[in-house]
Amino acid sequence: MENIELLLEQINELIQKGEISALRELLTELNVVDIAQIIEEIEQSDRLPVFRVLPKDISAEVFAYLETDTQAELVRMINDAELERLLDEMFLDDTVDFLEEVPANVVTRVLAHSAPEARKLINRFLKYPEDCAGSIMTIEMVQLHTSFTAAQAIEQIRKTGVDKETVYTCYCTDRERHLLGSIPLLSLLLCDENELVGDIMEDDAQLISVNTLDDREEVADIVKKYDLLSVPVVDNENRLVGIITVDDIVDVIEEETTEDFEKMASLAPSDNEYLKTGVFRLAKNRIPWLLILMISGTFTGKIVEGYETLLSGFVALTASMPMLMGTSGNAGQQISTLMIRGLAVGEIELRDYFRVVFKELRVAAICGLVLGIANIGRMYLFCDGTLDVYFVVSLAMFFAVIVAKLIGCSLPILAKLIRLDPALMAGPLISTLLDMITLSIYFALAKVFLL
């Protein structure tokens, strides 16, 4: 799709000339993701005609890949019959995803034109809490009876498979829909055709499933750990209610990571793309933490005020404040980031805390020593002042780095312990805290050695 510009030109030309069948032919040769991208990029007024040109099975797939605004726009413009056909072709999880984002009047219209059965399901899906397995699952899965033979199972897949989100892992249930096992399509193909599904399925310890209310991040961890293509979702009675496929898991991983990035930068997490978010909304996401951190700067100010006479006596002391605060903040940010990421991907666990602290003590001692020595050289070359001041700055830096590393590795773990997101304990928060501690150490040392 490097030639999307070229394609767009071709398509615009066909639209202008009204060559509908040539347009349809061109479009149906493309991947649905690319068709969606093209619809996003053409003139707004051309979107509906182009969308209508598509065969209906393709148009439902394309619709799922459109951005929410475009989806809402198209739904507003198509007629009732078209809407019903579209909803009929779409996977339920795509419909739910779309409904979760669009304005209420669009939701009402869509629900009014869904089949009664589908409406009931959609309403149930919309009720699942946003971050749980139920909200991202789909019900289009292959269910097999344990009493089927492999040949019967394949026959069932042949008959119903085209409407399923994936057929590559099938799920085996009893009459009451209790999940009993899973079976990869490959196993069905490879085994003797008279073997029973119940005999070849993966069950007991090999069967991996999640609950509708499990956090979607936990589901992602399971799919990653076991390299699954899909995972079955069960209710509290172990009845199969849906599946989650790996492509949705990839999206979950991306969204959760973005949320971590936002929290680490002291931003209120937002589901919307930056470019599509309004200026006031963006400001609103940023101001709370900036305010809190600014106000806590009062304490740092008080510390500085308390050492007024000391500071006015040694200008090099004041001049080194920014560098010291910066270094301790950077040192703290390095380790807190490592901890947050390590906790997120499961490389570090709560029980590792003391190992981490012991390790950081040693790493900090090395870092502090190197930086302290380098600082004496730096000040000797570039700064005014006497050797005793250089010494105080370096000593303060040594201790500040040690405190920074200890706090930087402790706070994320502490957050996890009290069930807060470790990502909150990142850069800005830690820097502000370290500003206070670093200056207190600094001035205390200065008082001892210089006065």
Next chain:
Amino acid sequence: MENIELLLEQINELIQKGEISALRELLTELNVVDIAQIIEEIEQSDRLPVFRVLPKDISAEVFAYLETDTQAELVRMINDAELERLLDEMFLDDTVDFLEEVPANVVTRVLAHSAPEARKLINRFLKYPEDCAGSIMTIEMVQLHTSFTAAQAIEQIRKTGVDKETVYTCYCTDRERHLLGSIPLLSLLLCDENELVGDIMEDDAQLISVNTLDDREEVADIVKKYDLLSVPVVDNENRLVGIITVDDIVDVIEEETTEDFEKMASLAPSDNEYLKTGVFRLAKNRIPWLLILMISGTFTGKIVEGYETLLSGFVALTASMPMLMGTSGNAGQQISTLMIRGLAVGEIELRDYFRVVFKELRVAAICGLVLGIANIGRMYLFCDGTLDVYFVVSLAMFFAVIVAKLIGCSLPILAKLIRLDPALMAGPLISTLLDMITLSIYFALAKVFLL
């Protein structure tokens, strides 16, 4: 696997009692990922016996999920015949992954016991640059001739499928192995059994492939964009040489994200887990940036020294320095993080730069205004000094936030423009730069209004 403690106990008991067949039975009921986890957690001396108990097809899969140290340990202990069987069962990409990490003497032994054909392939794989598609692909794929019927194709999958990394997307080639199309197994199952592969495969614009030398991050983007289960890898002559499956892509996404986190925290990226990395190595990853940033603190120091008389006249000015630097640093970090993430996931492109700047100007004005007003209240309540000092601090904050937002959104884009990783332009670097600018603005304003 919540009951892994229980399982471990059971297994330890069976080992002690020497009940080999019971042990084998218990293990083979488990998922290979769980077996690998158990081998990691039992006594080192029990690892080899437990590993030997496993049926050889399972043991190869389990081996692929073990950590590198354990893999190397096992390879050192098993005999030549066992090593040959293991290598024979393993997927080539797993063998290559393992060889990329272990000591040279292990590599030599493994290569010596590989079949000549495999050795040639392994050597070729080991030569691909670390971050390219070739280094993560596998050669175990299903290749179909375009002249096959659907029934013949399924027969071929039945015959050879068990050794393939995935059979769910098959790839169609001509006699010279040129890639002509792809075909989902589902299409083969659903179509008439006499239809020709060449007629039902996805080709031309629908066929998505990558080159062996493409960056693995680009490959991940393509798999994400098109929701693929696997993507074919071709050489410069469009000959099919391998495939990359979605589970490996999930790992790539995770590793690349971790690298971004590390760069953003001014750490040298590292492939190793934190807990397994030595203290000196960790210190070495952290010291360079800490040193560079500390030394550039000299400039900030010089700025402070230049305003010596001003600062000694107004203690509230000195006391507000940390808060001002903190606020501008936090404001800059907020937007730089949004930009870095937006560029990484493709929500923001280079061409959006001016839209971003215009947006940030407005967001910054709102943030700056709110913070400035809040600051006057804060200083009135908590700080010494006169109203003109409060005013200067607030005005400096207003401008500092605007500069912070502009620099924070510009540097990541600039980095991308000159082909550096935008993640480098994050917290610590931007804070250090902003310290200088903020203090310059601050003191200049103070001079104008207070002297």
